[in-house]
Amino acid sequence: MQIDMQDQARPVTAEVTDMGQVLPLAQPRRGVTLPLWLRAVARNRKATLGVIILALFALVALAAPVIAPGDPTDFVDRPHLAPSAAHLLGTTGQGQDVFTQTVWGSRPTLAVGLLVGIATTIVGIVVGLSAGYFGGGVDDLLSLVTNVFLIVPSLPLLVVLAAFLGSGNFAFFILVLTITGWAWPARIMRSQTLSLREKDFVAAARVGGESGPRIILTEILPNMLSIVVASFLGSTVFAIGALTALEFLGLGNPSIISWGTNLYWASNNAGLLTGAWWTFVPAGACIALVAFAFALVNYAIDEITNPRLRAQGEVAAASKRRRKSAPSTRATPVVRHAS
Amino acid sequence: MRFLIRRLGFYLLAAWASLTLNFVLPRMMPGDPAAAMFARFRGQAQPEQIEAMRKAFGLSDAPLIQQYGTYVSHALRGDFGLSISSFPAPVIQVIGTSLQWTLLLGLVSTILGFVIGSLLGVFGAWRRGGLADSVLPPLLLFVGSFPYFWLASLALFFLGFRWKLFPLRHAYADNLMPSWSWDFIGSVGTHLVLPAGTILLVSIGGWMLGMRNTMISVLAEDYITMAEAKGLSQNRIMFAYAARNALLPNVTAVGMALGFVISGALVTETVFAYPGLGYQLLTAVRNLDYPLMQGIFLMITFAVLIANLIVDLLYVRLDPRVRG
Numbered sequence: 001m002q003i004d005m006q007d008q009a010r011p012v013t014a015e016v017t018d019m020g021q022v023l024p025l026a027q028p029r030r031g032v033t034l035p036l037w038l039r040a041v042a043r044n045r046k047a048t049l050g051v052i053i054l055a056l057f058a059l060v061a062l063a064a065p066v067i068a069p070g071d072p073t074d075f076v077d078r079p080h081l082a083p084s085a086a087h088l089l090g091t092t093g094q095g096q097d098v099f100t101q102t103v104w105g106s107r108p109t110l111a112v113g114l115l116v117g118i119a120t121t122i123v124g125i126v127v128g129l130s131a132g133y134f135g136g137g138v139d140d141l142l143s144l145v146t147n148v149f150l151i152v153p154s155l156p157l158l159v160v161l162a163a164f165l166g167s168g169n170f171a172f173f174i175l176v177l178t179i180t181g182w183a184w185p186a187r188i189m190r191s192q193t194l195s196l197r198e199k200d201f202v203a204a205a206r207v208g209g210e211s212g213p214r215i216i217l218t219e220i221l222p223n224m225l226s227i228v229v230a231s232f233l234g235s236t237v238f239a240i241g242a243l244t245a246l247e248f249l250g251l252g253n254p255s256i257i258s259w260g261t262n263l264y265w266a267s268n269n270a271g272l273l274t275g276a277w278w279t280f281v282p283a284g285a286c287i288a289l290v291a292f293a294f295a296l297v298n299y300a301i302d303e304i305t306n307p308r309l310r311a312q313g314e315v316a317a318a319s320k321r322r323r324k325s326a327p328s329t330r331a332t333p334v335v336r337h338a339s
Numbered sequence: 340m341r342f343l344i345r346r347l348g349f350y351l352l353a354a355w356a357s358l359t360l361n362f363v364l365p366r367m368m369p370g371d372p373a374a375a376m377f378a379r380f381r382g383q384a385q386p387e388q389i390e391a392m393r394k395a396f397g398l399s400d401a402p403l404i405q406q407y408g409t410y411v412s413h414a415l416r417g418d419f420g421l422s423i424s425s426f427p428a429p430v431i432q433v434i435g436t437s438l439q440w441t442l443l444l445g446l447v448s449t450i451l452g453f454v455i456g457s458l459l460g461v462f463g464a465w466r467r468g469g470l471a472d473s474v475l476p477p478l479l480l481f482v483g484s485f486p487y488f489w490l491a492s493l494a495l496f497f498l499g500f501r502w503k504l505f506p507l508r509h510a511y512a513d514n515l516m517p518s519w520s521w522d523f524i525g526s527v528g529t530h531l532v533l534p535a536g537t538i539l540l541v542s543i544g545g546w547m548l549g550m551r552n553t554m555i556s557v558l559a560e561d562y563i564t565m566a567e568a569k570g571l572s573q574n575r576i577m578f579a580y581a582a583r584n585a586l587l588p589n590v591t592a593v594g595m596a597l598g599f600v601i602s603g604a605l606v607t608e609t610v611f612a613y614p615g616l617g618y619q620l621l622t623a624v625r626n627l628d629y630p631l632m633q634g635i636f637l638m639i640t641f642a643v644l645i646a647n648l649i650v651d652l653l654y655v656r657l658d659p660r661v662r663g
Binding site for chain 2: 147
């Protein structure tokens, strides 16, 4: 690595660099100290922006009754009114307040997203870690099932599941989204487990006579926390997107206010084609912002835990500080046209 | 060869799994499925239609294993029962030509997305900290966060409705008959721009990031340093040495991504009334046409499996290590 470790302006570099990959230093874990990579995330600008956006949305969802008092399904004015002081984001094709609907719509959308994120991550951990750690027949079987679920396209599967078994309640959506979404986390965690189980500290625990489940839970899992967090974020985005698509197609419960059903009604009432863009834009923009915020955090985690991406970033930052351009080649520059 | 046989076995298993899921689904509905569906129609269905639905699902008083046998043999012959919404046309006939439109849309947007995204990734990794590397990833990440159908609706409204740059709906102009004439091909092309363009816009960021990250790992390899030391031209190192090796993991990702792209294409089609499987799926959902939904589900799944098999064949061509 080409950066100057003596650089006093950035005393943390060595610490961050030492922490290495997702992979562990076999250090005893101390009390409540955050893992190093998590502290590095907190210092990352992209991650900070993502967390701020998410915190804002969480606040809006929690404080919905304060921000937009009243029942979002109430008919308050004439249909398709443009945004004004009385109705900040105008009214829908049925005369409901778009702002109120957007604020209240965050609740079910975010709740389903988070719950599915948690559920898929747990299933992914159980399947991925068992497959990776035990290997052999267990791995063959679990990997096979995982790959089948990965290859079957999720949206058509969701559509038939929702059409046949759907009752429109959210518990059902959480269930089917978990069924279609767990395979990707499982696959990632399996491959991470495969590389971790070869490490010396796992071998040491095995020789020390610890049981399989205990090794998985206390030795392997804590050392792949960044992967767990990343797959949780990814699954949450998947769930929000899939739920919205299902609701947009009309497979949700149209009487519940969520971002997806808002879009469903906007398109059913020809919101865009009559020029009432305000019925369509807010919900879509909110979904995009939330997904973008999750993606930013994920991108930052990738940047921080992948030593090669990080090293390059540090080189660029260091050369920027010294007002020199980054080296244009990866090795010693070659004189090509010596006269 | 062993690699291909193993993959083929896996695809057959996946096909069997989705076929069986299709068999189980109606039987998981509480009570008698045909009666339950009848209830959902609120009395609008004809008795013949209910009977046809029973037949489509192979519902009879025979033992389950026998029902399953009949179902599989029918499905293998392409007999997915009768459609409810366009009764009494067989499902396979209703699906008819829509598969080819979905394939066209899916393939065009996947191939373009892969090529453009990978090129951007190569350039981004090659000039770390340059414009393509610092601005594009967050920007594409942002664009990629929008729901497919939402971007599609905006594109339809502005580019199609307001500024009339592109046609609003369908896959080709109404006054043309499908043929291999330039008129027809041109019409198909202009109708494809908006749907394929929105899918491209949403999916391109993923390809770019994937390529960029593998490219960065490859660039740290010794043989790149060696190539630089030999004084090879920068272009040669970038494409023949680095990009070529970084491409391999991303080719396998194409197969995985196809499912996502097809899912996106389905929703996008509904916005543009593009006559593919997605649009049909929406019609089926609105009309509670269960046999049609199932037929479309199987069609899409089989198409994705076959596409993956083709990607595997390509992979064998690209990577000599798996040929052994």
